[in-house]
Amino acid sequence: MQLYTHQDLQLQIAQKIQAVRKQQKKTQKQMAAKSDVPLSTYARIEQIGEGSLKDFCKILVALGRADEIEKILQIQTLSPMDLYARIKDEEKGIE
Numbered sequence: 001m002q003l004y005t006h007q008d009l010q011l012q013i014a015q016k017i018q019a020v021r022k023q024q025k026k027t028q029k030q031m032a033a034k035s036d037v038p039l040s041t042y043a044r045i046e047q048i049g050e051g052s053l054k055d056f057c058k059i060l061v062a063l064g065r066a067d068e069i070e071k072i073l074q075i076q077t078l079s080p081m082d083l084y085a086r087i088k089d090e091e092k093g094i095e
Contacts, residue, residue, distance in 0.1 A: 010049025013056075018046045020063050035062035 004012075021031050032042035035058040037051075045051040045059065060066045078086065 007049075012049075014046050014049035017059060017063070020065060021046070024063070031059065031062055035059045 021028070026034075028043055028046065029039055032039040035042065035055070037045075037055045037058055041051055041055055042059070045055060057066070057069075060069060
């Protein structure tokens, strides 16, 4: 398991946003306008990964990648059989 600092994650997100923008052949100015984020804020997000969560979400929408947020912090759900087994184990005092 690799451990990241928040700065590592910020830079990784910044690099990915920049790569997607370039892949789409858009300028920072175009993306700032499309996402309704000031150009200076957009540039700061791409450079060092600093900005508000609101602006980050606006950028994801503008990039057409908002659906990918589902992949972050996925909640593991139990199947009915796993849930049944867990309940039975709890009844038996097994953790």
